Amino acid sequence: MKKILKWIGIILGIVLILAAGGAAFISIRGIPKYEAKNIEMKVDVTPERVANGQRIASMLCIQCHAADDGALTGKLLKDVPKEFGAIYSKNITSHKEKGIGNWTDGQLYYLLRTGLRPNGQYLPPYMPKFPLVADEDLKDIIAWLRSDSPALAPSDQEAPESEPSFLTKFLCAVAFKPLPFPDKPIMRPDTNDAVALGKYIVDGQIACFACHSKDFKTMNVLEPTKSEGYCGGGNPLLNMEGAVVPSANITFDETGIAGYTEQQFIDAVKYCKKRDGTILRYPMVPHTGLTDTEVKGIYAYLKTIPHIKNKVQ
Ligand code: HEC
Ligand code: HEC
Incomplete structure (x- = not known):
């Protein structure tokens, strides 16, 4: 019995020394480096x-x-x-x-x-x-x-x-690693296809999903719809004072934006105006750079995704 305890003690000691060594290494090395590729590209400034x-x-x-x-x-x-x-x-x-x-x-x-x-x-x-x-x-x-x-x-x-x-x-x-450089072209969506346009903005261009899913820790940046609680809100975001402002549920569930008309949705996304007349809080910001057609596309797209029951306080 004593022998076993002694061995457990020795093994624990080794584990602790290794852990301390690893921690010191991580602390001193800092953020890791990788190999950056050289991409040939010239963008015309039109x-x-x-x-x-x-x-x-x-x-x-x-x-x-x-x-x-x-x-x-x-x-x-x-x-x-x-x-x-x-x-x-x-x-x-x-x-x-x-x-x-x-x-x-x-x-x-x-x-x-x-x-x-x-x-x-x-x-x-x-x-x-x-x-x-x-x-x-x-x-x-x-x-x-x-x-x-x-x-x-x-x-x-x-x-x-x-x-x-x-x-x-x-x-x-x-855990956090560089993202792979895309191996094929990423095209803009067909702007006549409202749902495709909306999906592009929600998942890609503005990435509304990142703030509006459950948590940054469980989001999937390469396949956004696989994020936990995709667009169902509750992500504990911080405002400039460091206080938590959870993101809103933007699925068409009763606990989300089921009651929103297209115009009310445009007012919220573009001007941060809530249905009850109050103003949406930071870090939601006005997206005045989006056209009405684009916001209507987002509305049309959100109608097609699974509803999530999540009442955000
Ligand atoms: C959520 C905040 C945030 C947003 C949004 C953001 N950045 Fe950054 N950016 C940072 C931070 C923080 C750093 C520095 C990180 C560090 O210190 O390691 C950075 C670093 C950079 C760098 C590297 C600069 C250098 O000298 O190494 C570039 C270039 C850059 N950002 C461009 C952009 C562009 C372009 C956009 C929009 C397409 C953007 N960023 C959006 C926070 C942001
Ligand atoms: C930086 C994080 C962030 C981004 C990016 C973001 N939002 Fe928000 N959004 C929030 C937060 C936080 C709230 C809740 C604000 C509050 O409760 O006052 C919110 C609220 C909303 C609401 C109001 C819902 C309600 O219940 O009244 C809508 C609609 C909305 N966002 C849509 C969008 C769309 C569409 C995009 C992309 C174009 C987007 N948001 C991008 C953080 C974000």
Whole structure:
């Protein structure tokens, strides 16, 4: 008996030493690096591309990267849960050293798809990836990044380096990985097909599903409909004060948006106006960049997906 206890003690000791060694390694190594591929790409900066890119970026990038003065120089993201550390977005102005002025179009495209910087450093999930955005929409965003929009004028303002916590580093070692670079073209949907257009916006372009499913931890970014509680709400999101604002159930269940007319839905999505006249809270933001046709497409698409019973408080 004593012998067995002794051996258990020794084994436990070894396990503890290994665990401490692993923790020290993860803590010192930080966020892992991978091999970043070089993508040959030249995006034409046409007025059409810039206008569409700006429209999409206003719903997808600006909120996180804009400093108080509106310049896209990065800032502390107060709505990232504290457990992940102190996280700052980056300067993405056209400044050659402090911004992305020296990046190639291919490097930007590769980062937005996979989450890898040109040096192979991986960007944890607090910088989203865009695996299902159509090739042409992504190129339009890059054209906008290259444009003479005042918010992108070269600025040497720098947000501090992020300080990811041990938890973030640990999760990046075991769970969070770069996304695969798509092996075939991703096309825009047929805009005459309302349901297809809506699905593209919900799953791909704006990724409404990410906030509106059960939890970021159980979402499936490559196959959104396989996310737990797809569009059924309840994801415990944070506002700028760090208080929880759960996302709404946007399936056509009685506990969701079953009673919404198309116009009430447009008012909610585009202007954050709730049916009872109150305003939807951050992090839901007005999506004025979407056309009525697009929001009607979202409405039509949400009608086709399974209803989820989930009364969000
Ligand atoms: C939810 C907030 C959020 C959104 C939305 C977001 N970003 Fe970021 N982005 C970040 C954070 C945070 C980092 C820095 C992460 C770090 O410190 O590791 C970052 C980093 C980057 C970088 C790397 C810069 C560098 O110097 O390494 C680029 C480029 C970038 N973002 C562009 C974009 C574009 C373009 C969009 C829209 C299509 C976008 N981001 C949307 C939060 C966001
Ligand atoms: C950053 C996270 C986030 C994104 C992205 C997002 N939402 Fe929301 N949405 C929320 C939150 C949080 C609420 C609840 C706000 C409240 O309770 O005041 C909400 C509320 C709503 C409501 C109101 C439902 C009700 O019960 O009144 C609708 C409709 C909606 N969102 C649709 C969308 C659509 C469509 C998209 C994509 C175009 C989208 N949302 C993108 C976070 C988000």
